[in-house]
Amino acid sequence: MKIFLDTADIGEIRQAARWGVLDGVTTNPSLYAKVGGSYDDILREVCSITSGPVSAEVVADDVDGMLEEGRHFATLAPNIVVKVAMSENGLEAISRLAEEGIKTNCTLIFTSNQGLLAAKAGASLISPFVGRLDDINQDGMIVIRELAEIFAIHEIESEVLAASIRNPLHMTQAALAGAHVATLPFKILQQMVHHPLTDKGIVQFKKDWQKARESAAAKA
Numbered sequence: 001m002k003i004f005l006d007t008a009d010i011g012e013i014r015q016a017a018r019w020g021v022l023d024g025v026t027t028n029p030s031l032y033a034k035v036g037g038s039y040d041d042i043l044r045e046v047c048s049i050t051s052g053p054v055s056a057e058v059v060a061d062d063v064d065g066m067l068e069e070g071r072h073f074a075t076l077a078p079n080i081v082v083k084v085a086m087s088e089n090g091l092e093a094i095s096r097l098a099e100e101g102i103k104t105n106c107t108l109i110f111t112s113n114q115g116l117l118a119a120k121a122g123a124s125l126i127s128p129f130v131g132r133l134d135d136i137n138q139d140g141m142i143v144i145r146e147l148a149e150i151f152a153i154h155e156i157e158s159e160v161l162a163a164s165i166r167n168p169l170h171m172t173q174a175a176l177a178g179a180h181v182a183t184l185p186f187k188i189l190q191q192m193v194h195h196p197l198t199d200k201g202i203v204q205f206k207k208d209w210q211k212a213r214e215s216a217a218a219k220a
């Protein structure tokens with residue numbers, strides 16, 4: 001399963017890239033609002049850090065507006081993927097951008113039928129929002145599992161991108177459910193790295209090493 005970082009924070013993206021675990025990045029207007037500045041500049045910089053897909057989200061409601069924003073984002077870097085929210089106009093924009101060879105990520109997916117339509121329209125990434133479904137007492141992981149199975153059965157090339165990941169358990173569950181990609185906040189990536197027994201073990205190994213060195217030095 002590929003791992004994307006769900007952030008517009010350059011520092012976090014650089015860190016994950018240094019760890020060798022970064023396959024791409026997703027941004028959205030809310031994540032951009034947290035960092036501010038020029039969205040174009042941020043996208044260019046992110047695309048210089050990773051050669052993986054970097055999602056840039058359109059905000060227009062009409063097809064022409066979506067196309068205009070999407071075409072603009074696509075000029076910023078070759079690895080830009082235009083993020084379009086699921087809607088009737090969104091499907092049309094996805095289909096038109098696909099005809100132009102511009103890759104899209106269909107966002108705000110909450111049912112397998114929405115995901116199937118987005119794939120049919122030509123989106124290369126399909127983003128079901130796991131956490132937001134869990135928030136309303138529905139099992140978000142069901143949509144991931146169903147879409148992964150549907151795409152496998154029908155040999156659909158679009159990839160299922162588990163989005164709205166809220167905890168490390170979601171990552172394990174998404175991987176087991178067959179997600180091709182999961183996008184997660186940096187904090188959850190850090191949580192995945194750590195385990196109390198790992199951290200305790202590192203401290204203990206260091207202590208024992210020092211003790212052994214001191215005793216060897218005393219005998220010499």
Ligand code: E4P
Nearest residue numbers: 006026028131132163164165
């Ligand atoms: C990513 O593509 C989504 O925009 C993001 O994962 C949404 O996460 P949230 O539900 O925590 O805002």
